Amino acid sequence: MNTEKLAYQIALTLIPGIGSKLAKSLIAYCGGVEAVFEESKKSLQKIPGIGPGAIKNLSTASTMARAEKELKFIEKNNISALFYLDEDYPPLLKSCGDSPILLFKKGDFSFQGKNQIAIVGTRNATDYGKRFCASFIEDLKAYEVQVISGLAYGIDISAHKESVKNGIETIAVLGHGLDRIYPALHKKVVEKMLESGGGLLSEFLTETNPDRENFPKRNRIVAGISEAVIVVEAAKKGGALITAEIANSYNRDVFAVPGKLSDTFSEGCNQLIKINKAALLSGVSDLEYLLGWEKRKIQNAQRELFPNLNPLEERIKDLFVVAKRKLEVEEICIELDLPASQIVPTLLTLEIKGLVKCNPGKIFELN
16 A cells, blocks of 8 residues: 555545546546646646646645545554545446445455445335345355445435345445444444455544535545445335435436335335336346346356357457456457457447447447
8 A cells, every 4th residue: 555645535525616527637637646636726727627626635744744634543453445436436336426435444345346335225125125034145145245334224224234234345435534434333233244254334434424415426436436325125215215306317217116005115116116206116127127237156066168259259258257346448459459449349249249338338248
């Protein structure tokens, strides 16, 4: 970990008036995070969107002092920092314009090589919702997935618990810093999540309370990370519906579990299905069919061989095998030193042959 570089990355998130979109523009314009702080005020003034207050705050010593304090916490508590240009940053989240420039991770999990599925719902989960979570997640064992949720009461914590029970990695996205667990009642569940290969993720620094305004921000990360968002139970209003709305705006697949018309905590799900903002979900087979998954039996997984590949197709296939992760078109072009005009048609051919598949955000992976 480059601690000096990370200190600047943290400091940039602390500047009032600089959100994630402007931060990315500044980094691109200046050529790096450190360069943003070293750029002259005159040059910074030319960048659209930055105000005089933000420019002034870039040079304050208190910002770097707070960043150094956070850095000490990270080092002491075995926290990983994921910068948006890093290889280990969640690949699907990269395609979201408002994704945070920095995420903090607790746990040994990686976002590479697995499908991320968000399961969200009401805090007032009924037996119907809990039973669905138990059955659905048990069926997910046959797939290489990570279950994403928000550690809240109700459906969220049911999703985490059932994932741990079935040996599935599960990740909680938090609406506060990693110096606390909220609700505190879920600390033991978090310990089990960490032990089973999952963990915690947050864009917030320590000393950030779980305030109401933080949870929509948390929900956008849940939606952005995930290939699909599943709403198990939801009333007419609530955080789960916000997550579904954000997921639709990110062009993610959204699914909802239907319920009786008279059930209060199925009203939101039924409405999502009614207005075509979610596909009806009755089980894992619906998810597999609508997402175009191939069933991945973990114990017996064998990759099909394709002997009739031309040299460029072989090179692309080998690149995926070596990388062992999803790749963007730009990354493939850089690695093979070839223009997109050659790479894109070849990827389409490989997709037709069933060797690769295209995920949201034009991110490819081996089938």
